[in-house]
Amino acid sequence: MGASSPVDAxxxxxxxxxxxxxxxxxxxxxxxxxxxxxxxxxAQALVERLEAGGLPYPKAAAWAERLPGxxxxxxxxxxxxxxxxxxxxxxxEWPAQLEDLRLLESSTGDRRGGEPFGLWVRGTLALSxxxxxxxxxxxxxxxxxxxxxVAGLLAAGCAAAGxxxxxxxxxxxxxxxxxxxxxxxxxxxxVLASGMNRFYPVAHGGLLDEVAATGLLLSEAAPGCAPSxxxxxVRNRLIAALxxxxxxxxxxxxxxxxxxxxxxxxxxxxxxxxPGPVTSMLSAGVHEMLRQPESILVTDAxxxxxxxxxxxxxxxxxxxxxxxxxxxxxxPSRRVLDAVPKVAAAPxxxxxxxxxxxxxxxxxxxxxxxxxxxxxxxxDGWRLxxxxxxxx
Amino acid sequence: MGASSPVDAxxxxxxxxxxxxxxxxxxxxxxxxxxxxxxxxxAQALVERLEAGGLPYPKAAAWAERLPGxxxxxxxxxxxxxxxxxxxxxxxEWPAQLEDLRLLESSTGDRRGGEPFGLWVRGTLALSxxxxxxxxxxxxxxxxxxxxxVAGLLAAGCAAAGxxxxxxxxxxxxxxxxxxxxxxxxxxxxVLASGMNRFYPVAHGGLLDEVAATGLLLSEAAPGCAPSxxxxxVRNRLIAALxxxxxxxxxxxxxxxxxxxxxxxxxxxxxxxxPGPVTSMLSAGVHEMLRQPESILVTDAxxxxxxxxxxxxxxxxxxxxxxxxxxxxxxPSRRVLDAVPKVAAAPxxxxxxxxxxxxxxxxxxxxxxxxxxxxxxxxDGWRLxxxxxxxx
Numbered sequence: 121m122g123a124s125s126p127v128d129a130x131x132x133x134x135x136x137x138x139x140x141x142x143x144x145x146x147x148x149x150x151x152x153x154x155x156x157x158x159x160x161x162x163a164q165a166l167v168e169r170l171e172a173g174g175l176p177y178p179k180a181a182a183w184a185e186r187l188p189g190x191x192x193x194x195x196x197x198x199x200x201x202x203x204x205x206x207x208x209x210x211x212x213e214w215p216a217q218l219e220d221l222r223l224l225e226s227s228t229g230d231r232r233g234g235e236p237f238g239l240w241v242r243g244t245l246a247l248s249x250x251x252x253x254x255x256x257x258x259x260x261x262x263x264x265x266x267x268x269x270v271a272g273l274l275a276a277g278c279a280a281a282g283x284x285x286x287x288x289x290x291x292x293x294x295x296x297x298x299x300x301x302x303x304x305x306x307x308x309x310x311v312l313a314s315g316m317n318r319f320y321p322v323a324h325g326g327l328l329d330e331v332a333a334t335g336l337l338l339s340e341a342a343p344g345c346a347p348s349x350x351x352x353x354v355r356n357r358l359i360a361a362l363x364x365x366x367x368x369x370x371x372x373x374x375x376x377x378x379x380x381x382x383x384x385x386x387x388x389x390x391x392x393x394x395p396g397p398v399t400s401m402l403s404a405g406v407h408e409m410l411r412q413p414e415s416i417l418v419t420d421a422x423x424x425x426x427x428x429x430x431x432x433x434x435x436x437x438x439x440x441x442x443x444x445x446x447x448x449x450x451x452p453s454r455r456v457l458d459a460v461p462k463v464a465a466a467p468x469x470x471x472x473x474x475x476x477x478x479x480x481x482x483x484x485x486x487x488x489x490x491x492x493x494x495x496x497x498x499x500d501g502w503r504l505x506x507x508x509x510x511x512x
Numbered sequence: 513m514g515a516s517s518p519v520d521a522x523x524x525x526x527x528x529x530x531x532x533x534x535x536x537x538x539x540x541x542x543x544x545x546x547x548x549x550x551x552x553x554x555a556q557a558l559v560e561r562l563e564a565g566g567l568p569y570p571k572a573a574a575w576a577e578r579l580p581g582x583x584x585x586x587x588x589x590x591x592x593x594x595x596x597x598x599x600x601x602x603x604x605e606w607p608a609q610l611e612d613l614r615l616l617e618s619s620t621g622d623r624r625g626g627e628p629f630g631l632w633v634r635g636t637l638a639l640s641x642x643x644x645x646x647x648x649x650x651x652x653x654x655x656x657x658x659x660x661x662v663a664g665l666l667a668a669g670c671a672a673a674g675x676x677x678x679x680x681x682x683x684x685x686x687x688x689x690x691x692x693x694x695x696x697x698x699x700x701x702x703v704l705a706s707g708m709n710r711f712y713p714v715a716h717g718g719l720l721d722e723v724a725a726t727g728l729l730l731s732e733a734a735p736g737c738a739p740s741x742x743x744x745x746v747r748n749r750l751i752a753a754l755x756x757x758x759x760x761x762x763x764x765x766x767x768x769x770x771x772x773x774x775x776x777x778x779x780x781x782x783x784x785x786x787p788g789p790v791t792s793m794l795s796a797g798v799h800e801m802l803r804q805p806e807s808i809l810v811t812d813a814x815x816x817x818x819x820x821x822x823x824x825x826x827x828x829x830x831x832x833x834x835x836x837x838x839x840x841x842x843x844p845s846r847r848v849l850d851a852v853p854k855v856a857a858a859p860x861x862x863x864x865x866x867x868x869x870x871x872x873x874x875x876x877x878x879x880x881x882x883x884x885x886x887x888x889x890x891x892d893g894w895r896l897x898x899x900x901x902x903x904x
Contacts, residue, residue, distance in 0.1 A: 148847065148868050178873075185870035270790055346866045348850035350843055395787030395799060398662055398811040407787060410802070410809045417802045417809065419790040451742055455540065458740035474738050476540055478577035481570075 132210040138192050139163035140208050140238040141199075145190035145342040146170075146183045149313075150354030152225060153179060155234025159209075159222065163237060190342075198343035202316040203332075204242040213241070215251040220387050221361050230386065233354040236340045240316045243309075243336035250284040250307055250336065255428045256359045256384070257285055257300075258377045259293025259369035260402050267293055267370035267402060270394055272300035274367060277421020279306020283428060284335070286311060286363050288355065289328055291321060293369045293377070298331055305334070311362070312339040313355035314347035338362075356380040357387075364428035365390030367418060371405035378405050381415075390427045391415040446494065452477065456485045457494055465501035524602040530584050531555035532600050532630040533591075537582035537734040538562075538575045541705075542746030544617060545571060547626025551601075551614065555629065582734075590735035594708040595724075596634040605633070607643040612779050613753050622778070625746040628732045632708045635701075635728035642676040642699055642728065647820045648751045648776070649677055649692075650769045651685025651761035652794050659685055659762035659794060662786055664692035666759060669813020671698020675820060676727070678703060678755050680747065681720055683713060685761045685769070690723055697726070703754070704731040705747035706739035730754075748772040749779075756820035757782030759810060763797035770797050773807070782819045783807040838886065844869065848877045849886055857893035 140163040147154035157166050169175055170184040199206055207213055222235040241247055255278050257271055271293045275285045279301035287294040289310035301308035310331045312320065316339050319325045328337055340358060341351060356376065360366055360383035368391075371377040384391045393410045395417055396403030409415050418424050446454060452475075459474035459482075460466065472482030486502050489495045496505045532555040539546040549558050561567055562576040591598055599606055614627040633639055649667050651659060663685045667677045671693035679686040681702035693700035702723045704712065708731050711717045720729055732750060733743060748768065752758055752775035760783075763769040777783050785802045787809055788795030801807050810816050838846060844867075851866035852858065864874030878894050881887045888897045 146868070182870035182873050186868070266789055266791070345868065346851070348847060348867070350847050350850060394790055395795075395802070395809070396789055397658055398786055398788075399658070403787075404811070407809055407811045410787070411815075413805070417787070417799055419796070419799045423803070455740060455742045458742060459738075475740070476538075476578070476737065478574040481574055 132208050133164075136162055136164050137206060137208055137238075138196075139167045141195045141206055141342065142167055142187065142190040142192055143183075144238055144340070145195060145344070146186040147179075148354075149339075149341040149345065149351055150233035150236065150357065151179075152231045152234045153177070154183075155222075155237055156225070158237040159235065195342060198315075198317060199240065202240075202242060202343060204240045204316045204337075204343075206238055207241055207247065208238045209235075213247045214239075215248045215362060217251055218358075218361050221357060224386055228386075233357045236358065238340070239358075240339045240341075240343070241336055242316055242338075243332045244334070245284075245307060245309075245336050247336060247338070250309060251362055253282055253429070254284045254286050254309065254363040255424060256363040256366040256380065257287055257293070257297035257369060258356075258359065258366060258380050259297075259406075260371055260375055260377060261290050261292040261294070262402070263292035263296070263370045264396075264400065264402055266396060266400075267394075268296040270396075271296035271369040272303070274369070274394070274418075274421050274424060275300030275308070276304045276306070278424055278428075279308065280304045281421065281425045283307075283425055284309055286359055288313070288352070288359060288380075289320070289324055289331070289337075291324070295324065295327060297369075298327060302330060302334065308335040309362070310335075310337050311355055311359050312337060312347075313341065313351040315339060315341045315343040315345040317343045318346060320347040352376055353379055357383045360384040360387055360389055363389060365392055365424070367392040367394065367424055368406050368409060369394045370396060370400075370402040371409070372401050373405045373408060375405045378409060381409055385414050392418045392424060392427060394418060449489075449494075452481070453485050453489060456482055457489055460486075460489075460495050460502050460504055462504050465503040467501040471502060524600050525556075528554055528556050529598060529600055529630075530588075531559045533587045533598055533734065534559055534579065534582040534584055535575075536630055536732070537587060537736070538578040539571075540746075541732040541737065541743055542625035542628065542749065543571075544623045544626045545569075546575075547614075547629055548617070550629040551627065587734060590707075590709055591632065594632075594634060594735060596632045596708050596729075596735075598630055599633055599639065600630045601627075605639045606631075607640045607754060609643055610750075610753050613749060616778055620778075625749045628750065630732070631750075632731045632733075632735070633728055634708055634730075635724045636726070637676075637699060637701075637728050639728060639730070642701060643754055645674055645821070646676045646678050646701065646755040647816060648755040648758040648772065649679055649685070649689035649761060650748075650751065650758060650772050651689075651798075652763050652767055652769060653682050653684040653686070654794070655684035655688070655762045656788075656792065656794055658788060658792075659786075660688040663688035663761040664695070666761070666786070666810075666813050666816060667692030667700070668696045668698070670816055670820075671700065672696045673813065673817045674698075675817060676701055678751055680705070680744070680751060680772075681712070681716055681723070681729075683716070687716065687719060689761075690719060694722060694726065700727040701754070702727075702729050703747055703751050704729060704739075705733065705743040707731060707733045707735040707737040709735045710738060712739040744768055745771055749775045752776040752779055752781055755781060757784055757816070759784040759786065759816055760798050760801060761786045762788060762792075762794040763801070764793050765797045765800060767797045770801060773801055777806050784810045784816060784819060786810060841881075841886075844873070845877045845881060848874055849881055852878075852881075852887050852894050852896055854896050857895040859893040863894060 275297040284307035285301040287297040366384035393406040472479040667689040676699035677693040758776035785798040864871040
């Protein structure tokens with residue numbers, strides 16, 4: 121491949137695009153070696169070299185063995201048939217954030233998956249435009265009603281606030297997240313582990329069509345590529361890389377969603393988790409994650425949006441109970457107020473005794489509290505007003 | 513008070529002990545000024561000065577007004593009647609950890625409450641001996657069944673591991689914590705906000721007697737002192753100061769338990785919280801606390817014990833799901849395994865196609881998987897064994 125010069129990423133050629141489609145078909149999605157070789161040498165040069173049998177790696181031999189079956193016309197027709205477009209780096213729609221996968225690979229030697237060299241995309245949104253506000257919401261397939269409910273609320277809240285909700289299109293939390301965003305006519309993106317013509321699960325065909333109608337379907341896998349466990353794992357890196365942060369809603373220990381979470385952490389994305397009952401095995405993985413210092417607990421959409429938008433533009437309000445005017449009282453006056461009976465009135469001397477205060481001071485404070493509406497003087501002493509401030 | 517020399521804390525005199533009892537009766541429990549004046553000048557000197565009317569502060573005038581009512585014989589009889597002893601600094605049983613309250617006050621000017629100058633204690637345990645292993649478990653009074661259940665389990669687990677469970681004797685989480693420790697014959701301590709002869713809530717008389725029988729009841733308030741909201745708040749500082757860490761199980765926003773949590777944080781104790789459903793208002797305060805970096809999420813007793821025992825003596829096992837032998841497989845072999853059908857067998861070529869791998873490589877890997885028991889060869893191809901490893 122020595123003769124080829126690296127591709128000019130700013131102006132991809134049709135020949136390079138087609139060569140990448142073919143490479144997508146012959147190598148495993150996200151294969152770190154393939155990603156690096158295509159990036160460094162262009163897919164065109166790599167395909168030529170594979171066809172010439174000139175690459176000594178065992179893996180390259182497997183690619184070469186499969187190249188004749190990766191017919192470019194078949195791939196183009198399949199792409200057209202599913203209404204998708206094939207994006208590669210240098211396209212205006214290509215999201216710059218995916219480069220972080222290359223940085224992770226080159227800085228840490230991470231071999232779990234490189235920057236994809238191409239993506240099939242179906243839908244009306246521009247991928248590069250959804251990414252700046254995107255948040256991933258992922259979790260267990262065998263989720264609970266609680267998890268589905270919370271995932272839906274979070275997604276609806278994030279989408280309503282203008283964030284695009286990215287997930288994996290699976291049963292359970294993923295589906296609840298997509299549906300939550302769709303419910304408020306918000307943007308949502310499903311990143312698939314299989315080719316665009318092989319929806320997984322099959323039963324989600326309708327949901328995924330709906331996602332594509334207003335949002336985006338996305339896959340690194342060529343049409344025809346079947347879903348598999350290892351493909352779900354490399355797919356997860358795209359969910360993490362395409363978003364500012366990942367929220368895990370329910371996850372058992374060793375759940376695949378925690379794999380997305382690890383990608384988010386390794387890519388420097390915000391890692392968020394929704395707690396649940398400690399008695400639920402489906403929250404155990406989230407809790408274990410939340411015990412790590414790099415993750416943050418979130419309970420509602422405002423807290424998520426705050427984490428995934430530029431600093432200061434969306435601060436979640438600090439939660440606090442209703443304020444009550446008694447908070448304005450100083451401590452001795454609160455002590456007196458605490459000592460005033462709710463219904464039957466008490467004389468000032470007895471209130472003073474309960475408040476452990478001299479009767480003269482107590483009387484002065486009762487008078488002040490009465491002026492401020494906290495207590496009322498009745499014929500036989502002092503009591504709280506019928507609908508007074510909160511009693512102790 | 514200039515003539516008096518500071519008390520020699522290592523050998524408290526009877527006169528000083530009695531003077532502190534009286535000061536406990538005339539001033540508000542935990543009053544920061546009283547705590548400091550008694551510490552700096554001895555209670556004996558302070559009482560003399562108050563009786564002589566020689567202190568110009570308005571607060572001192574209130575104390576002086578109440579001194580004649582704080583009869584020492586009445587206090588002693590009341591102490592005897594409830595079977596309590598009155599401890600002061602310098603007693604062998606006095607816990608050194610309470611000094612942290614003085615350090616907090618002097619280093620930050622914190623005025624919420626000083627080091628107590630005396631404590632009523634009822635029970636057979638020695639206070640100084642329970643503190644080195646003590647953990648506080650606190651939470652909402654209006655707790656849920658979930659909260660009570662988890663508090664009970666945590667307390668039982670901590671107590672079984674040798675930690676003494678400290679709480680406030682209240683309804684809800686406090687009671688569940690005491691009961692959990694009692695259920696495993698473990699040590700438990702209730703720190704009261706009222707005098708030892710005024711149980712609060714009254715309905716917990718039986719529970720508190722049971723706590724005293726095997727553990728300890730503790731109060732800074734003199735016999736006769738009624739409970740009040742402000743007294744609960746200063747009482748909370750003792751729960752935090754007497755323990756290595758505080759676990760909040762359920763707490764609404766602005767709950768009193770969060771006040772104990774703040775004391776724990778300010779005193780450099782470990783701050784722990786048990787999560788719950790984000791849909792539960794009774795977990796909202798805990799979640800808000802867990803969003804702060806100084807707190808840690810805990811889900812079981814082992815995680816609590818790990819935090820409150822000296823480093824390395826009790827490491828909670830990192831939670832993980834069951835391991836499966838497929839984790840030992842390399843990625844290409846897992847890809848092949850993913851492509852093997854569960855029931856109806858498939859030929860190697862079709863498995864190779866699904867695994868996106870050359871047929872020759874796939875065949876070699878199938879043979880290896882077969883040797884290791886992951887797949888079986890049948891007359892028409894390959895399939896998973898009837899009860900094989902987990903399928904994708």
